[in-house]
Amino acid sequence: ETGVTQSPTHLIKTRGQQVTLRCSSQSGHNTVSWYQQALGQGPQFIFQYYREEENGRGNFPPRFSGLQFPNYSSELNVNALELDDSALYLCASIERGGTDTQYFGPGTRLTVL
């Protein structure tokens, strides 16, 4: 059984640019959530995808968007990057109807200059 994987590991962008982060969910997991973790803080929920549709969203602006594909993998897109978007972006997958446990990937460290 493979775990949650994310790419890239690190990314450096400049203010105003756009970025796409990718996540492959754990085998058999049909729901993917994205979280933003600023330095020294706990992860904050961005949104969740189930059956290729957004299924819940946290307090993040519309320039944060996502996709889920038929194989349950997912993308997080952030437009018009701001300095405060610098953070560790975490993807978590869960199997609905299972243990309710969300398994996290290693994250993508995004730095906005």
Place this chain on the structure above:
Amino acid sequence: QQQVKQSPQSLIVQKGGIPIINCAYENTAFDYFPWYQQFPGKGPALLIAIRPDVSEKKEGRFTISFNKSAKQFSLHIMDSQPGDSATYFCAASGGYQKVTFGTGTKLQVIP
């Protein structure tokens, strides 16, 4: 409001000590309470989890105590080791819904 309050912010114990981390929640719709361990530059890893119908759960050196009426739960780490030095997050969720994290406790275990 879906908050999870966690204390202390940081904790230093000697090897063999028993660090205790406390959390409190407000939303009674939460029905799943996991604890995550995170090392620098890594994603959170599930340590142990409990549901509100159980007052205590042990897995190895890790124990969760849960007080449903007080809406509080805590993590005890028995015989702590330097390798346990990490940031610990309590969390809460309702089924498959989003996980609400506490603010984290940075634990340092001194040899």
